[in-house]
Amino acid sequence: MKLHEIAHSRTGDKGNISNISVIAYRQEDYPLLEKEVTAERVKDHFREVVRGKVIRYELPQLGALNFVLHDALAGGVTRSLSLDIHGKTLSSIMLEMEV
Amino acid sequence: MNKTKTIRIGSGAGYSGDRIEPAAELAKKGKINYLVFECLAERTIALAQKARKSDPEAGFDPLLEERLRACIPACRENNIKVITNMGAANPVSAMKKAAGVLKEEGIKDYKIAAVTGDDILGLIGELDAEFIETGESLENYRKQIISANAYLGAAPIVEALRGGADLIITGRVADPALFIAPLIHGFGWEMNNYSLLGQATVMGHLMECAAQVTGGYFADPGVKEVSGLDNLGFPIAELNSDGSFSISKLPDTGGIINAATCKEQLLYEIHDPARYLTPDVVADFSQVIIREAAKDFVEVHGGTGKKKTGMLKVSVGYLDGWIGEGQISYGGAGAVTRGQLALNIIKKRLINLNIDPENMDLSIIGVNSLYRDGKHRGAPAEVRVRVAARTPGYDEAVKIGNEVEALYTNGPAAGGGVSKHIREVVAIKSILIPESLVRPEIHYLTI
Structure with missing residues (x-):
């Protein structure tokens, strides 16, 4: 399924x-996010856009991940x-990812 | 001050062009103690600085007058103090403008404060610093620099509140500082109580984009339903003296507040959630707990913080050439193919104008303008070709749109609806400076 079904x-x-x-809609889906939506996968998912590194931060109590994509905005706003x-x-497009 | 009472803060704007009537509603019916307008994006102050250069009285928010007229009479009536960064590049001039406007509104015995000191353009000539983003030396950009504004903390706003100001107008101040200053003042918090400042920063961050926490920028029909987006209520934070708080909105407004809207906004523009750097504190959002206590009523606690770094971020604005842009539409069978043909023609034409392909952006809106590899395939009913290119001067930038326009008679069949656009690029990069180099000042004007 697409990430869009279980996360925003x-x-x-x-x-x-x-x-x-x-962010998982339901807390019980968070472990799946943590397992499948890795920094490496995100970097690959955005390979056409992101030139730098991708770092992931985890916030389990919120059921949320935060990805920081470096050199991703063609020089910035x-x-x-x-x-x-x-x-x-x-x-x-993040939510288009298959999990 | 009574330590058991709560403080209610309304967020009156999420950016400089934001809707005005939700703020006026908060002033009238929100039972708030403070109304905060955050109106200054990274780039806005550099553009304001440019405006001030050509007119010494200019350089503050263009909607200052309209916002004040809509909100201040009710704020006055309900004893609501107002804090805003609408001073942009010229807080003192904004203060004078506000005084004139409010006199016309019949406001009397009203004290306005302007906070200055964020403008450090005068220091730039002597500073030896590197841009955080690229590591390049400031030295290489010295001639192009048009603005340099340090992010001030909450201290000068607290001082102005202690000085009895009813309306405080600042330039560049860290967004959360606009929101935590009333708490430091009202609860008598110490500026080195980093745990409290960190928790309060969570509130400031959730509030600073106004409707982005009450259902704005959230709706995704089918999975995230939001009703009443035409009449969104702006948020109200109610704080206890331990920094814990709730977020709510007026009952007769559109939008939604739940854990999901708060989580999205909590992480908005955040890198390491455990280290959110502000001039006042290194805030830690990593252990924040969000609880849905009632309909459109959320409680938040668990934020904390560590000692501030002692360094201030400075946004440096510099002139960086021009961008010319042109667009044209194609429809029906073969629309994408004709669009691609149009781009091929333009690319050759621009190379002949000595524009490096590195400085061009060639895309087809509807196919690959947002995501380079075109994640969605299939044949759209219509597409829009977009060409943007960076040029050193204005005259070359004009040619980009003109080349697209020439596709009418020289390009693929049935192109229509050309638009052209030119803008001067004011780029922003950041440096860090010791806070001791910056001396905030407060100016008062009573009407």
Whole structure:
């Protein structure tokens, strides 16, 4: 199934770094997220966009993961040539991941 | 001050262009003690600095007057203190403007404060620093720099509250500082009680984007339903003196507050949740507990913090050339193929204009403009070709859109709806400086 069925997500930006949360709707689905949605998989999932490293932080009591994607915004909001300069739409593509 | 009472804070704006009437509703019916307007994005202050350069009285938020007229009379009536960073690049000028506007509204015996000191452009010439983002030396950018603003902490706002200000207008201040200053003032917290400041920072972070915690930027029909998005209520935080708090909204407004909306906002623009750096504290969000206590009523505790780093982040704005952009649409059978043909033509034309492909962004909206590899396949009914390119000067930037427009007579069949756009790039990067280099000042004006 797609991550979209069991989790929700929001993207934030700071400079050229994007952060994307992945939050389980139900606490019982969190272990699956922790097991399957690894930093490596996220890096591969966004291979066309992210040039730098991907770091994952875990917040089990919230059923949430936070991914920090370095060099992911084509230079950042102020310089980017992209349509979505903030990378705000990246959360939706995160939820396309198969788990 | 009575330590058992609670403090209620309303969030009146999540960004400079935000809706105004939800803030006015909070002022009238929210039973709040403070109303905070956070209106200053990373880039906004650099643009404001540019505006101030051409007009010494300019450089503050363009909606200052409209917001004050809509909200201050009710704030005055209900004894609500107002804190905002709408001063942007020119808090003193914003204070004078506010005084004029509020006099017209019939407000009297009202003390306005402006906080300055965040503008350190004058120091930039002597600083030896590297950009946090890239490690490049500031030296290489010196000639292009147009702004340098340090993120101030809560201290000068607390001082202005102690000085009896009814309305406090700042420039660049860390967003959570706007929200934690009333607590330091009202509860008499010490500035070195980092555990309390960390917990309060959780509140500031949840509140600073206004409707982003009350159901805005959340709806996903089928999985995340939100009703009343046309009439979203802005959030109210009610704090106890131990820093624990609830988030709610006015009952007759749209939107939703639940654990999910709070979790999304808690992690918004956060890197390491255990180390959220602000000028006042290294806040730790990693153990935060969010509890749905009632409909649209959530309780939050468990935030903490450690000693501040003593360093302040400074946003440095610099001129970085121009971006020209053009768009054109194609529809029907073969729309994507004709769009791709259009991009191929433009790419060759721009290379002939000496634009490096590295400085071009060529995409088809509907296919691959957001996600480079086009995650969704299939034939869209219509597509929009988009070309953007970075150029050193304005004249070259004009040519980007013109090349797209020339596709009318020189490109694939049946292209339509050309639009063109040019903007000067004010880029932002950050440096860190010791807080001792920055001296906040408070100016008062009573009407």
